Amino acid sequence: xxxxxxxYIINKSGGLIYYKDYGSAGRMDTNDSLRVASLWHSMHxxxxxxxxxxxxxxxxxxxxxxxxxxxFQSLTGTKFFVVCEPGAQHMExxxxxxxxxxxxxxxxxxxxxxxxxxxxxxxxxxxxxxxQKDRVAFLGR
Amino acid sequence: xxxxxxxxxSPSPPAPAAPGNNGHMMYVFNRNGVCLLYREWNRPLRTxxxxxxxxxxxxxxxxxxxxxxxxxxxxxxxxxxxxxxxLPGQGCSFHSFRTxxxxxxxMESPSGIKIILVTHPxxxxxxxxxxxxxxxxxxxxxxxxxxxxxxxxxxxxxxxxxxxYxxxxx
Numbered sequence: 001x002x003x004x005x006x007x008y009i010i011n012k013s014g015g016l017i018y019y020k021d022y023g024s025a026g027r028m029d030t031n032d033s034l035r036v037a038s039l040w041h042s043m044h045x046x047x048x049x050x051x052x053x054x055x056x057x058x059x060x061x062x063x064x065x066x067x068x069x070x071x072f073q074s075l076t077g078t079k080f081f082v083v084c085e086p087g088a089q090h091m092e093x094x095x096x097x098x099x100x101x102x103x104x105x106x107x108x109x110x111x112x113x114x115x116x117x118x119x120x121x122x123x124x125x126x127x128x129x130x131x132q133k134d135r136v137a138f139l140g141r
Numbered sequence: 142x143x144x145x146x147x148x149x150x151s152p153s154p155p156a157p158a159a160p161g162n163n164g165h166m167m168y169v170f171n172r173n174g175v176c177l178l179y180r181e182w183n184r185p186l187r188t189x190x191x192x193x194x195x196x197x198x199x200x201x202x203x204x205x206x207x208x209x210x211x212x213x214x215x216x217x218x219x220x221x222x223x224x225x226x227x228l229p230g231q232g233c234s235f236h237s238f239r240t241x242x243x244x245x246x247x248m249e250s251p252s253g254i255k256i257i258l259v260t261h262p263x264x265x266x267x268x269x270x271x272x273x274x275x276x277x278x279x280x281x282x283x284x285x286x287x288x289x290x291x292x293x294x295x296x297x298x299x300x301x302x303x304x305x306y307x308x309x310x311x
Contacts, residue, residue, distance in 0.1 A: 005214035024214030032211065035223045039208050046201045047240055050194070052165040052184040052259060053154060056242040064209040064235040066216075083214055 004094075004131055005067060005083040008033070009102065011115040012077030014041030018118040022131060024083070044071065044079065074099055094130070101126050153241040153262050163261035164311040165243060167303070169278065171291055172229065172253025174199045178294040180303065202247060202255060209235045229253040236268055250275055260311040270310045277302055 009018035016037035021027055028036065044058040062069040068088060071081040072095035080095045080102075105123035106112050112120060169178040176195040189197065204224075210232030211223045220232070229249050237246045239262050246258045248271035256271050256278070281299035282288055288296065 025217035026213075026220065028211070032223060036208060036211060039204060039223065043201060043205055043208065046197060047238070047245075049188050050198055050201065051240065051242050052186055053242045054186050055152070056240050059238050059240050062205070062209070062235055062238040064213070065233050066213055067209075067233075069212075083212060 003085050003088045005085075007082050007098070007127075007131070008037055008040075008080070009098075009118065010037045010041055010079045010081075013115070014038040015115065017116065020127070040071075040081065041079065044073070070095060072096065072099065078102075097130055098127065101130065163264060164307040165259040165261075167259070167274075167307065168195065168198055168255075168257040169294065170195075170199055170202075170255040170257070172255075173291070174203075175291060176293070177254075177291075180300070180307075182304075182307070198257065199255075202257070205238070206232070206234055209233050237266075246271055248272065248275065254278070258307070258311070264311050267310065270306075274303065274306065277306065 004022050005024040006021045011017050016034045019033045047059045048056045070091035073079045164182050166181045207224045213233035244262045246267040248256045
């Protein structure tokens with residue numbers, strides 16, 4: 001549980017559509033999380049430009065002094081990223097699982113408008129379950 | 142769980158066959174964002190001209206640093222607004238990031254010298270190696286009496302030692 005600090009989902013134009021905090025010190029307010037999300041979107045794009053070889057799809061893992069940031073970009077450009085303890089394992093699997101939940105509970109929800117903030121109870125519930133039960137380790141099947 | 146029929150979304154280049162040619166390029170910036178040194182060993186793709194490339198790289202590092210300083214989930218102290226100017230060594234920094242095609246290793250000295258080494262994505266932790274490179278910089282550049290601080294580095298001895306060292310680590 002302590003392994004994960006927060007989770008973000010940003011749409012293809014860099015807008016934050018989901019943010020969940022799992023107990024990081026000095027919680028960010030809404031404005032800050034929006035800014036951080038759009039900054040990440042641009043950094044992700046710039047990192048592709050600076051690649052020395054063809055076929056770069058942007059940052060997958062950022063290793064900071066006190067945390068790791070794992071990012072997963074879906075084929076449609078939606079980015080999922082999780083902030084976790086340095087060296088936390090199986091985060092790619094967690095992100096793919098979150099993506100699965102997103103497709104199941106958000107995209108298939110007829111009341112959900114594309115690219116808008118996610119307010120789906122079932123998605124919230126399943127996500128909390130996925131993270132809290134620390135299923136991270138089991139997802140490495 | 143299967144994704145996209147098991148195919149990889151972002152294929153990465155083949156694993157390095159042998160150490161020796163996995164270093165792509167290296168940048169040294171001073172704290173004003175002047176590119177003191179740019180070395181290139183293996184760079185098939187170039188999207189921008191040199192000056193723009195250096196600017197973009199410095200901008201990326203600067204912004205990533207303000208991002209990590211703001212995001213730092215372990216300190217409850219007031220971190221100020223996103224993008225607040227910070228002294229070298231202040232706030233949470235980062236030491237590397239990885240994409241599917243390359244890994245960027247970053248080090249900042251207390252005086253604000255930034256050393257950036259871009260390598261194959263599967264190279265390990267290069268923090269110690271960057272410190273060694275910084276030592277080379279101190280030995281061959283700073284101690285060179287003909288070198289003016291803040292000007293681009295033109296020391297042949299430094300370049301050859303650097304090439305040799307990078308070939309040894311990546």
